[in-house]
Amino acid sequence: MKQNSLKEYFRQWDAGNFDFTEAMAGEDHPKRPKPEKPLPAWDKKPILRLRNREIAFFRKLYAPIAVVLCTVMIGFLIYTVCSLPPFGAADLPTNNEVTARYLGKGMEETGAVNTVAGVILDYRAFDTLGESHVLFTAMLAVLALLLSESGIRESEAERRIMQDDLILRTTARVVTPVTLIFGVYVMFNGHLGPGGGFSGGAIVGAGLILYSIAFGFENLGRILNFKMFRIVVLFALSFYSIAKCYSFFCGANGYETIFSAGTPGAIFSAGLILPLNLAVGLVVSLTMYGFYSLFQRGEI
Amino acid sequence: MSFSLNFPLFAIVLSLICSVVSALLPRKAARVLSLVLFGMIAASSAVILLYTGKTGRIFFYQMGHFPHPWGNELKIGALEALFSLAFSLVLLSCITGGSRQLRIDLVPKTSNLYYSMVDLLQAALLVLVYTNDLFTGYVFIEICTIASCGILLIRQVGRTTLASVRYMIFSLVGSGLFLFGVILLYQVTGHLLMPNLRECIALLWKNGQYRVPLLAAMILISVGLSIKSGLFPFHFWMPDTYGYATPASSGILSGLVSKGYIFLLLKLVFDVFGTEVFYQSGLQNVFYVLGFLGMIIGSISAMRENDIFRMIAFSSAAQIGYIYLGIGVSQTFGVAAALFHVLTHAVTKPLLFLSAAQLSEAVGGKKQFKELQGTAHFNKFAGFAFTVGSLSMIGIPPTMGFISKYLFAVSAFHANLKMIPTLIVLAVSTVLNTIYFARTLIRIYNNPDGTSPSRIPNSAQKPFVLSAVFLIVMNLIAGIASQPLVNLLRESLNLF
Helix, strand or coil: CHHHHHHHHHHHHHHCCHHHHHHHHCCCCCCCCCCCCCCCHHHCCHHHHHHHHHHHHHHHHHHHHHHHHHHHHHHHHHHHHHCCCCCCCCCCCCCCHHHHHHHHHHHHHHCCCCHHHHHHHHHCHHHHHHHHHHHHHHHHHHHHHHHCCCCCCCCHHHHHHHHHCHHHHHHHHHHHHHHHHHHHHHHHCCCCCCCCHHHHHHHHHHHHHHHHHHHCCHHHHHHCCHHHHHHHHHHHHHHHHHHHHHHHHHHHHCCCCCCCCCCCCCCCCCCCHHHHHHHHHHHHHHHHHHHHHHHHHCCC | CCHHHHHHHHHHHHHHHHHHHHCCCCHHHHHHHHHHHHHHHHHHHHHHHHHHHHHCCCEEEECCCCCCCCCCEEEECHHHHHHHHHHHHHHHHHHHHCHHHHHHHCCHHHHHHHHHHHHHHHHHHHHHHHECEHHHHHHHHHHHHHHHHHHHHCCCCHHHHHHHHHHHHHHHHHHHHHHHHHHHHHHHHCCCEHHHHHHHHHHHHHHCCCHHHHHHHHHHHHHHHHHHHCCHHHHHHHHHHHHHCCHHHHHHHHHHHHHHHHHHHHHHHHHHHCHHHHHHHCHHHHHHHHHHHHHHHHHHHHHHCCEHHHHHHHHHHHHHHHHHHHHHHCCCHHHHHHHHHHHHHHHHHHHHHHHHHHHHHHCCCCCEHHHHCCHHHHCHHHHHHHHHHHHHHHCCCCCHHHHHHHHHHHHHHCCCCCHHHHHHHHHHHHHHHHHHHHHHHHHHHCCCCCCCCCCCCHHHHHHHHHHHHHHHHHHHHHHHCHHHHHHHHHHHHHHC
């Protein structure tokens, strides 16, 4: 008995609680038919009953251990933050030649009035290239998770209630166009003022979601079906990758690019920043809308 | 500048583009595209390896028009080229060797997404290997995390969903801690490029300024990356993750993804913290102790396991322990041994997973040891491949495993205080490895109870045979002609 309990103790640590897992998630192999369980298994077998008692014991321990760990972690982080340089001091370590060049020469070198856009899309463009692919990866993972199931369709009744909501539909009719236009403005304005692809894309995505909540997916789905969705994302991301690859290649080998900084402040200026902002904006807005659509009805 | 120095950039961008294109292609085309891509990356890495090996230098590849500390950079040296070559070759053989199970495990509607995510993983691994910028490292760690969860949960059975939730939680905690560390480092130095960070940190450490944030950053980054690579107390996500994923994914996750994080950690130790600072901080002793415990406890857990895949997964925990033990022993010989073991494990673990999958299929998809009785007689080649993999993990010459154990033992003699415990733990863990692998081998070669319930036709086995032969040959070549490899590792460590 003692040996068993030790074994089960280890099993519980490494496998999670075995029966609970099986019961929650079904069998290991998809093709094997699920065995029928008329009675809860722990009711019959003494070992399993023991295991459940142990699980209950560890459940009780989890809360105090979690509290202690979190307290230690919070204390450690607060202590660290207290010994950091004071916020906003003039002689901060971050106030060095890097920021000096970004702020002093940024407009001249990148052509972007908005220094943030200059930094993320020109000085450190490789990070942003990765960042936009993070969104794409997340979308792939969600697609892999949700597309292979039969689909969690929104129930008809629920949809009807949503669409019959007069207040929602009236508001959406007024707000959606404004939101979309504002989002596009923020994207186009990224190199001139606050904004850019990520924020503009989020606004457009929110507009699309609002529209589909109020009016259902049918109208939007006529233009923005799954195929269209994938093609737009494909073109936006591969344009981004190829354009940046070209500019990295030129930079590393000491060639001039064909994209010039232009006159700072003009709408067509700052070289690649404007088209890149548009590409990022498309990816962000479609990803947001795609997540909503996937979770709501299991398809795009 | 030689044109071949552009190859890492092309390889990264090409894998990103291929992943986006694969999302639109049908399964077969996506698969071919991935295979061609990995082959091309392997070939280009070989060219870079030749070039950097010949010149014996490290090159900094400026990403854009701005040099460091303003713009992103890649760092291209022989070590980086070697690892990108090894990673792409292993990735290629995982996808080839697991293709039969992939066809069964993937739903037709989403199967092209699998290749898309594998392409992204390739891009992320390349960046983790080549990057010279801390924040770029973080961004591609995120891609790596999400894509690994994706290739895990794409096989939709209950256990993989739970396993990927658990893996996600562990992995995200790791990424979060890493990000905290990066923020702290930026706060006290104002840099994100590795060479500048290293200068600043060395100066700050010498003057005794900001000692607490520096130490905290080192702790957070090390803990974050060791959670993600599965060091001892954080290895509980491993058995489920590796045990229930489709075999190709198990091979990729255990052989490559966790190794990518370890390579990044070593890069940080050498290029960001600097070896002096890191080895003065005492963190290497923590790695040593955790690696030590991981070697023992991982092996004991593997011995207690009844499921062949979970046993191999626990054996991974023990092997990760070896690597961290090497980092803890010393900064020259120990780290060289650790790097060699990274390669050994990357070549051997996928072989074990792929051949175990083949063996379990020969008895009708069963995974318990009881049911695997005599299965090596039903599938002779898979049995042979599993044997070679086991011998390499135990450390029998002429496999790579022997060389890594030898290098660990050599490194022990260069460490004063840690010599005796290192030698003892090597001996004990080798015995434990032998026990559980020998048990498996005896079981699979024991007299079969009957005939095989499901014979795999020879044509369906071809991809597996191809990739297994490839992995075995790599293993044996590196095991027999190990000296050039070891020299290369040691020289590149001096260049760091």
